[in-house]
Amino acid sequence: MFQEYDVIVVGAGHAGCEAAAAAANMGSKTLLVTMNMQTIAQMSCNPAMGGIAKGQIVREIDALGGYSGIVTDESMIQFRMLNKSKGPAMWSPRAQSDRMLFALKWREKLEHTPNLDFYQDMVKGLLVKDNRCIGVITGLGHHITAKAVVLTNGTFLNGIIHIGEKQFGGGRVAEKAAxxxxxxxxxxxxxSDRLKTGTPPRVDGRSLDYTKMDEQKGDDEIVGFSFSDTKKIKPEQQRSCWITYTNQTVHDTLKTGFDRSPMYAGRIDGVGPRYCPSIEDKINRFAERDRHQLFVEPEGWNTVEIYVNGFSTSLPEEVQYEALRIVPGFENVRFFRPGYAIEYDYFPPTQLQYTLETKLIQNLFFAGQINGTTGYEEAACQGLMAGINAHLKTKEKEPLILSRSEAYIGVLIDDLISKGTEEPYRMFTSRAEFRTLLRQDNADLRLTKKSFDFGLASQERMDAVLNKEREVKNILNELNNFNISPEEVNPLLEKIQSASLTQKQKAGQLILRPDISLAYLLENVPRLQSIFSGNKKEELEQAEIQIKYNIYIEKEKELVAKMNNLEHLSIPQNFNYTNIPALSAEARQKFIKIQPRTLGQASRISGVNPSDVQILMVYMGR
Incomplete structure (x- = not known):
């Protein structure tokens, strides 16, 4: 019934979809096994992609040839570029998606991917021989063989759902656990260990009074996520989100259910996400605050279902309902379903190599929440990397490993395997020490060539990047050679209270001023405008960023060069750390467990001191 596959992907969430698409598009005969063909690419929690640091990840996925950015662009109902008031290193795209359209677009992409087969069944075990994974065993008893297996089980491994004092098995509401x-x-x-995550109630939008809430509209310009020309909605078509707030009475009502909360009654062993806490956790941890913000998010174009972002909870249904009715605009709320918590198995990611292949079993890869992460974007990028590396492993080719200075994806994977995680890991810009280099606007310039060389990014993508590089270089040359006279620009400078010119100045020098943008100059200096009339907005923006932030960019490049000195010092495989008595006991224990690949990775392991790294360097003969 089944042929032998190159790669089998288990699970069809965000990680599984990216893994299957990557392996198949690179030429591997791939099988995607899911318990339910109707829930492929399900947005289990909020109907949105991107956000702080997460938006950068989606753009990196797109630059590498993944599908998350394209699917998001094709299914968005609202777009916002967050942090525009800050520097470009902090700009983060975020889109509200139509939940059903998002899943439909993903399924269409997968069904049009050559080399990719589907099968609906539960995987209950792995075929392992001589410490190599050679396939899977399904619930129906099928033994399906493959050269590599990628596990992307999400929250389904022995998942338990909690609502107040009720608990039952499940990987998602109305779906059984694995x-x-x-x-x-x-x-x-x-x-293995246990983690917890939660989700808020879904409510009927027809029962809400939006006049009591603050409207949050989308941007006037929709940049989107994909560097390719995907069809996006027009700004005027966007759906609004809304903002309202809890209050002290809401908090007091929620507290009446704390004695029946699975979290406080000790029925949940798993640790929840620190940066996306439940509403009851917020009330406890931030007792001094008398209100918390709630985002009222539509689930799609043609549905009245609303996602109450910020009200994640596992309290009894009646307590959820009574408390939510006190929130302004929710006085007559009707529930579609209550919020719930879910507890599930994960495997501490220090058991992985940089490729996301496990250290114990060859040809077995883990991606997504099985590694202790939370969030669609974190899962999707792991799936993409696992799919790429599973394919490369089966073809006996060198793996694709991204460093911390090359991508947020590199930061995420390095954090996971070097430091591990005891709570659901979420990406932030603050986790990346080189975030000036890792901007959302230059993900294509950083990563597309790598992906093209490995056979995933298309020739069309590569040509677009080469063209962008050429055009940006030309714009920089023009700006650094174009003289602007005082007569041309002084009236403009006076208007914005910027120092006047006494002699001609290059346009590039003027742009260095914090109060002068390239767009402002183009608008007001006709001679300059005529030169760049044929350039795309993103090319002009890229050139401006490179001029304005050149000092910071160069400084970070110097730091990267210093860091790379340690990254290039490889530690021999199975290095005997027990022979180094000068190492601290904690460092020795961590080194033996994690088996760092380089001195750079060794230096980032939690609990390892600089002196431990120096001692290790001496014993390696450096």
């Missing part, structure tokens, strides 16, 4: 894999992996020597 069992068998954790038990087998633990038997094989893997370490």
């Amino acid at each position: 069992s068998g894999i954790t038990e087998q992996l633990v038997e094989l020597g893997f370490e």
Whole structure:
């Protein structure tokens, strides 16, 4: 019934979809196994993609040839570029999506991907021989063989759903949990643990009074996520989101259910996400605050269903309902379904290599929440990297590994395997020490050539990047050679209270001023405008960023060069750390467990001191 596959991907969430698409598009005969063909690319939590640091990840996925950016552009109902008041390193795209359209577009993409087959069944075990994964065993008893397997099980591994004092098995509401894999992996020597996440109630938008809320419209310009020419909605077509607030009475009502909360009653062992806490957790942790912000988000174009972002909870249904009715605009609210918490198995990611292949079993890759992350974007980028590296492993080619200075994806993977995580890991701009280099606007310039060389990004993508590089270079040359006279520009400078010119100045020098933008000059200096009339907005923006932030960019490049000195010092495989008595006990224990690949990685392991790295360097003969 089944042929032998190159790659089998287990699970069709965001990680699974990207993994399957990447492996298949690179030429691997791929099978995507899911428990339910109707929930491929389901947005289990909020109907949105991107946000702070997450938007950068989606753009990196797109630059590498993944589909998350394209699908988001094709299904968005609102777009916003966050942090525009800050420097470009902080700009982060975010889109509200039509939940059903998002899943439909993903399925269409997958069904049009050559080399990709689908099968609906639960995977209950792995085929392992001589410490190599050679396939999967399904619930119906099928043994399907493959050269590599990617596990992207999300919250389904022994998932338990909690609503107040009620609890039942499930990987998502109304969907059964998956069992068998954790038990087998633990038997094989893997370490597993439990994590928790939660989701808010879904409500009927017809029962809300929006006049009591603040409207949050989309941007006047829709930049989107994909560097390709995807069709996007027009700004005037966007759906609004809304903002309202809890109050002290809401908090007091929620507290009446705390004694029946699974979190406080000790029925949940797993640790929840610190940066996306439940409403009851917010009330406890931030007791001094008398209100918390709620985002009222539409679920799509043709539905009245509303997602109450910020009201994640596992309290009893009646407490959720009574408390929500006190929120301004929610006085007559009707529930579609209550919020709930879900507890599930994950495997501490220190058990992985940089490729996301497990250290214990060859040809077995983990991606997504199984590695302790939270968020669609974090899962999707892991899926993409696991899919790429699974394909490369089966073809006996060098892997694709992104460093911390090359991509947010590199930061995420390095954090996971070097430091591990004991709570759901979420990406932030503050986690990236080189965020001036890792901007959302230059993801294509950073990553597309790498992906093209590995056979994923298309020739069309590569040509677009080469053209962009050429055009940006030409714009920079023009700006650094174009003289602007005092007569041309002084009236403009006086208007914005900027120092007047006493002699001619290059346009590039003028743009260095914080109060002068390239757009402002083009608007007001006709001679300049005529030169760049044929350039795209993103090309002009890229050139301006490179001029304005050149000092900071160069400084970060110097830091990267210094860091790379340690990154290039490889540690021999199976290095014997027990022979180094001068190492601290904690460093020795961590080195033996994690088996760092380079001195750079060793230096980033939690609990390792600079002196430990120096001692290691001496023993390696450096």
